[in-house]
Amino acid sequence: MQTATLLQLGAIGLLAASLPLAMVWMSADANKYRKLVWVAVFLTFDLIVFGGFTRLTDSGLGCPDWPGCYGLANPFLAHEQISAAEQLMPHGPVTVVKAWIEMIHRYLAMGIGVLIMALMATAWVQWRRTRSQTFAPAIPTALFLFVCVQGAFGAWTVTMKLQPVIVTIHLLLGMGLLALLAWLGGRADYLVKPQAPGGSPAALRRVRTLAIASAALLLVQIALGGWVSTNYATLACSDFPLCNGKLVPEMDFEHGFTLWRELGKTAAGHYLPFSALTAIHWVHRNFALVVVVVLGLTAWRAWPHAALRPTARYVAIVLALQTASGLATIYFSFPLAIAVLHNAGAALLVLLVTMLNYKSKYQLDIALRAPARAPVPAEIHSR
Template identity: 35%
Template structure:
């Protein structure tokens, strides 16, 4: 199999892992299995009578919630498959004379670290800083796999589009702004702050006087038996939510400005199409974000919001690669 064909499959698997991870987290199934990598010491969810009896011996006080446990295990199965695909990409890259070597090695190291973060997510009982790091690792993996794909299949833009290249600096700033917004989104989700504000455009009540940045953005939140459902008080969660909303406005303006500048200045259809895709994804994300508030975080829309963020990042990675690469 050619490396690029394998990379396409791996990119799809990575998106599936990101979506499944979001679904598992939002369905409160992150601790569906209290151990790692198995589930109650088994390779599948225990359902038979003798398996459940064994669980009572090995995990006293725990009750097997089959639906949540299966969500967690399916996520692990898909993630494990993704790990094997990444290792296969590394092997093929090392065997090929023309393929990059350092990038696939870094990607392989990243997915090993991702596995460790997955383990710590469970063993540290959904500690927000670990949950957020695990989410960011998935986004980083998605982006680096696209970068490897682009490096294996050189991007061809007639003439290099020198007019669009003048926007490279702006594109770099935009991807930085988007990354900060993704971090805010991950922090909002991992601290269960998505419903801290249920009105538009900002928050209900006298929210300005209740802002609490010190507690809201402290990376460590003390010792707790579990961080499931969050440990922060309302003011801290509200502060996180408000920061995410304001960040969404700033991010949307920046990305739309970049997109419209590209449409006006780019001479290649590739860059103009990328700009239109960026606009469509920004509009979709705004609609999904508003829907999460109005409809009180329905699972399907919340998961789609995570997927939209991943596709936005991928689009900006492509735009930056096209603008910064050597002609």
């Protein structure tokens, strides 16, 4: 790729980041760093949702090279090549619309990369100047490294022709980026507005354990959901609660869960049997029951604590909506809008469960540091 194209792409990334950076700079919020963190959270959530839309509209190869489109900075410049590919295969992976969807996704990702570099630079400068815990640079630096790895997997997603394991890891890294930003945002909030302990250490420790378990199970479920999506197994079971009329349908777990293989192929290069797609869908569907139970229990345990109740309430609401959208995807034969909402619900659960983890950890820490009440002398009781 020519140097001019790379410079043009860099300029587009700076342009994409300029508006949110200007909004942060001109905002009335005195804590610009905290504001920048939450703007990055919002845009990363948007990027994940738009990435789901890109995948669900089969636009991942709308531009079959990376980082540009046919070696150029935007689909306008590559219009001739895109149109020629579309004429050869009108319903193929390369069309004008799909090229724009893919490149908008990349532009947004570049803009977020610039925001995270600004976040890291601000953290390091302010940390060296003030040594304030607010600007501790470990997480911002980890975010920068995370973005670099995520960019590499974004490139491999295209160059390896949507290989399912690469696309699934790309999704998981996006969710991990959102979780890290949410954790950083939670820390910024609590450093600005410290809160008093709202429960006993024993009760908060139970909530904390459940919150960690919820995060782990949610990670597995998102990986399974990504595996369903990247293998196009959403409609492998066309009914519910049965799967193709059976409680336990015919399934091929060996081929379904072989990770390193081409899209639609077995490791040996043969076409993937339908029973493998059924296995992928069936596992995701049944593991969802485990996730619903554990996240529901976590929200219930967190509810009595005033500091955790708002987040617990939102977890319960989004969990119910996510379950409904998953069922609707099956009953309505995979409509695009509901599928995108289901992807957005998963990202929102990641955000909320991360916040619940941070808040429960914070509440537990200050509860453990709080001085214990002195025992009442026995002679007072006797009066």
